[in-house]
Amino acid sequence: MKRRLFLAAGAAALAGCAKVTNGLNDSAGVHAVLDAVERLDYAAIGTRGRAKLYRAADVDRDFRTNGFDTPSDSLYDGLVKDGFARYELAVSGEVEHPQAFTLRELRALASLTQITRHDCVEGWSAIGQWGGVPLGAFLRLVRPTPKARYVVFRCFDRSPDGDPYYESLDLGQAAHPQTLLALDLNGKPLDPDHGAPVRLRVPTQLGYKSAKWVRRIELAAELGGLYGGNGGYWEDQGYEWYAGI
Amino acid sequence: MDAIAGKSGARAAQEARRRPLVERHSVLTRVTHWAGTLAFVVLVMSGLQIFNAAPYLDASDKSDPHHRVLAISGVTDAAGRPAGVTQILGLRLTTTGWLGYTDDGQGGRSERAFPGWITFPGYQDLAGGRRWHLFFAWVMVLAGGAYLLGGALNRDLSLLVLRPADVPKLLPMQLYYLRLRREPPPYGKYNPLQKAAYTLVLFVFAPLIVASGLALSPGVDAFAGPLTALFGGRQFARLWHFVFMLALLGFLGVHLLLVASTGAFNNMRSMITGRYRPGKHEGQGP
Numbered sequence: 001m002k003r004r005l006f007l008a009a010g011a012a013a014l015a016g017c018a019k020v021t022n023g024l025n026d027s028a029g030v031h032a033v034l035d036a037v038e039r040l041d042y043a044a045i046g047t048r049g050r051a052k053l054y055r056a057a058d059v060d061r062d063f064r065t066n067g068f069d070t071p072s073d074s075l076y077d078g079l080v081k082d083g084f085a086r087y088e089l090a091v092s093g094e095v096e097h098p099q100a101f102t103l104r105e106l107r108a109l110a111s112l113t114q115i116t117r118h119d120c121v122e123g124w125s126a127i128g129q130w131g132g133v134p135l136g137a138f139l140r141l142v143r144p145t146p147k148a149r150y151v152v153f154r155c156f157d158r159s160p161d162g163d164p165y166y167e168s169l170d171l172g173q174a175a176h177p178q179t180l181l182a183l184d185l186n187g188k189p190l191d192p193d194h195g196a197p198v199r200l201r202v203p204t205q206l207g208y209k210s211a212k213w214v215r216r217i218e219l220a221a222e223l224g225g226l227y228g229g230n231g232g233y234w235e236d237q238g239y240e241w242y243a244g245i
Numbered sequence: 246m247d248a249i250a251g252k253s254g255a256r257a258a259q260e261a262r263r264r265p266l267v268e269r270h271s272v273l274t275r276v277t278h279w280a281g282t283l284a285f286v287v288l289v290m291s292g293l294q295i296f297n298a299a300p301y302l303d304a305s306d307k308s309d310p311h312h313r314v315l316a317i318s319g320v321t322d323a324a325g326r327p328a329g330v331t332q333i334l335g336l337r338l339t340t341t342g343w344l345g346y347t348d349d350g351q352g353g354r355s356e357r358a359f360p361g362w363i364t365f366p367g368y369q370d371l372a373g374g375r376r377w378h379l380f381f382a383w384v385m386v387l388a389g390g391a392y393l394l395g396g397a398l399n400r401d402l403s404l405l406v407l408r409p410a411d412v413p414k415l416l417p418m419q420l421y422y423l424r425l426r427r428e429p430p431p432y433g434k435y436n437p438l439q440k441a442a443y444t445l446v447l448f449v450f451a452p453l454i455v456a457s458g459l460a461l462s463p464g465v466d467a468f469a470g471p472l473t474a475l476f477g478g479r480q481f482a483r484l485w486h487f488v489f490m491l492a493l494l495g496f497l498g499v500h501l502l503l504v505a506s507t508g509a510f511n512n513m514r515s516m517i518t519g520r521y522r523p524g525k526h527e528g529q530g531p
Contacts, residue, residue, distance in 0.1 A: 014360075018350040018367025021290065025366035025373045034380040041379065049468025060307065117307060117479065119463045121371065123299030124308040125479050204467045238372035244464025245379065 031238075042242040047176050051203035054115040059186055060126045063118075063194060068165060070192045071156040071213055084197040089181075093218035094148035097141070103183075103197050109133045109141075110183055116203035118210065121239065130201045131184035136175040139219075144171065148219040152226065153200055156213035159233065167200065167211040168223055168231040168241070178203050181214070206243035208234045262522075269434075269521035271401060277392035278516055284385035285497070287377055289490060290365035293358075294374030300345075300358035302487055306478025314484055319346045319356030327356065382458065389451055404433060406448075407440040410531065415441060431530025446496050454489040457482045 024030050071077075079087050088100040101109075113131040120126075139151065151174045155165040173179060180201040183190060190196040195212025202209040209232075223229065228236025235241045270278070305312040315333050317340070322328040329345020331338045341347075347354060350361020350368040361367035365377050396402030414437040420426040422438070429436060435443070459465045460473040460482035476482035504512045508524075515521035 014348070014362035015352065017363075018348070018361040021364070021366040022350060022368055025370060025377070031376065034376045037380050037383055040383065045462065045464035045468075047464075049464075049470075051463065051467050052470050052473075058307070064308075117463075119461075119479060120299070121375070123295065123483060125306070127307045204464055206463060234372075238370075238376070240375070240379075244467075245462040 035240075038240045038242055041240075041245050045244045047172050047204060047244075049204070051116050051178055054117065054127050056115065056129070058127045059115060059129050061186065063128045063185060064124070064126045065193050066120060066122075066207070067212065068157040068159060071158070073156075076156045076192075076213070080192055080196070087197050089198055089214065089217065091142045091217045091219070093152070093220050094145040095219050096143040096145055099142055106133055106181070106183060106198065109138065111137070112180060113184070114178060114180070114203075116178065116201070118201075118203070118207050120207040121234075121243065129184075129186050130180055130182040131187075132180045132182040132198075132201070134177060135169075135179045135181055135200075136177065138181055139171075139174060142219075144219045147221045150220045150223055150231070152218040152220050152223070152231075153211045153214050154216045154218065155211050156215050163227070163233060163236075165211060165213070165233045166227065167209055167233070168220075168226075169202065169209070173202065173205070176202075176204060204244060208232070208239065209243050264522055264525070266520045266522050268519050269515040270519045271395070271399065272519070273395040273399075274392065274401065275516055275519060277388040277395075280388040281385060281392070284381040284388060285493070287365055287381040288385060289494065290363060291374045291377035291381070292486075292490060294364035294366065294369075295371060295378060296487070297358045297364060297369060298371040302484040303480040304477065304484055305480050306473075308480055312480075315487075317344045317358035327354075329356075382455075386455060389447075393447065405435050405440060405443050407437070407444040411437040411440055429526050432526070433528060433531050436527075442496060442499070446493065450489055450492050450496070454486060454493065457486040457489060461486065 084103045087103050089103075089106060090098075090100040092098045110132050112134050113129060115127060115129045117125050117127050135151070148171065150168045150170055152168045153166060155167070157165045159165070169179070178201075182195070182199050182201045183197065185191075185194050190199060195214075198214045199212040200210050200214060211232075220226075223231040223241075227233070230236045231241045232239075299308075300318065301308075301316040302314050303309050303312045304314050313332075315331075317329070317331045320328050320330050322341075327341075327346045328339060329341040329343065329347060331340040331344045342354075343360065344358055346356055348360035348362055348367075349355035349357060350364065350366065355369075357369055364374065366373050393402065396405070411432075414430040414432065417426060417430045418432070418437045421429040456472060457476050459469070460476050461479060466473045466479065473479055473482055476485050508522075511522050
């Protein structure tokens with residue numbers, strides 16, 4: 001009897017522990033303070049340096065997939081059916097030359113192949129060889145206006161709740177020489193599960209910044225007006241916009 | 246120290262009262278001690294929350310099941326019930342209720358590595374756990390940095406650092422603690438074992454846990470690649486970060502035990518008000 005009472009008291013104390021931490025985590029005021037260090041982290045780390053380059057032998061042949069299910073709506077399925085021949089990557093917003101690029105045009109611009117590590121926010125890492133168009137060079141073709149500060153990527157995939165995936169980088173991150181509009185993984189065109197036909201690769205930040213299934217690109221002066229206002233799908237769920245740490 | 250010396254009873258208490266209170270810990274030491282304590286608790290709990298998102302540790306750069314050192318998972322047992330399994334270096338343990346299938350932090354149970362009562366927050370929330378962890382990492386680094394800088398300036402730190410002359414006193418001090426020796430070797434503000442423990446924590450484990458944490462950051466790795474390589478790669482750094490956490494938890498356990506057993510009131514008073522009544526052996530040597 002005493003033992004049972006003791007166990008019950010212990011369980012209550014432990015449940016109380018979770019109540020306290022849950023309550024603190026649910027407070028918007030507390031998060032306003034916690035989340036302020038994101039700026040400090042970005043200022044301290046920034047976009048300096050280059051992600052480590054690996055050898056071909058390091059590559060994961062069966063590169064891990066994660067995130068939302070591969071899009072399966074009629075629009076995306078239709079594009080898959082004819083090998084993305086009708087896919088166009090439209091660039092709009094704060095640009096002097098709004099344009100749309102076919103996959104063939106993008107392939108003509110592809111100039112970079114790099115073997116880098118993909119670090120997921122969950123904690124795991126995988127290595128892949130990515131080929132495609134350096135985003136900085138790509139943006140020079142469409143010429144961002146002086147008002148442009150962010151590059152927004154709108155994607156084909158949706159969350160289980162139907163919310164569209166989107167991501168954003170600032171112009172400094174976009175201009176990093178390793179930031180890539182990837183078309184190939186491990187020497188082959190991206191397959192649908194890995195983000196075909198175009199995905200982003202940002203090897204200096206966590207994996208959720210490397211949006212798959214990129215549908216459109218917009219240059220923007222602000223991020224506040226988009227969806228949850230935090231610059232990306234996962235950012236709207238509470239993750240950091242600056243994902244270098 | 247009197248409790249350890251074994252000289253119990255009224256006479257020892259009388260003797261102790263005759264020794265005057267001294268100023269033991271500066272305001273800086275006390276403030277940074279408690280800020281660091283709070284930060285450490287939140288860092289461990291939020292770190293376990295983050296661990297839960299990928300509940301395994303690999304001794305490799307990229308994730309590699311062939312180099313898996315620890316894995317905690319939820320399974321279905323032979324009777325069809327959910328169970329928790331922990332695998333450490335090939336050893337397979339059933340840990341249902343504790344690890345793998347355990348408290349979900351919301352009054353129920355679910356498949357998760359560490360239980361809700363020890364993670365921050367209690368329920369599974371990687372984004373929230375990261376926010377707490379990254380905030381209190383700054384608190385810890387600033388508190389630790391202020392303590393070290395202040396201690397170096399006011400020379401407090403020099404009384405605490407283990408010196409070559411202290412090394413021969415380590416064994417006699419341990420024997421004294423184990424009651425295998427009547428008198429401790431002569432020592433100053435801190436005894437040789439305290440100096441060894443504090444030196445290890447401040448100058449070995451604290452820098453290592455910060456460095457291994459930074460090595461996990463893809464942004465830091467991009468400009469400080471040798472740091473990540475030093476730990477054997479990113480996943481290995483994650484493993485080291487966990488091991489250093491365990492080492493610091495071990496220190497905390499011993500620390501709490503000794504705080505409680507060497508005059509809990511006197512020790513707590515010294516870290517709150519700064520005032521302390523020295524034991525009879527204290528301050529008799531360097």
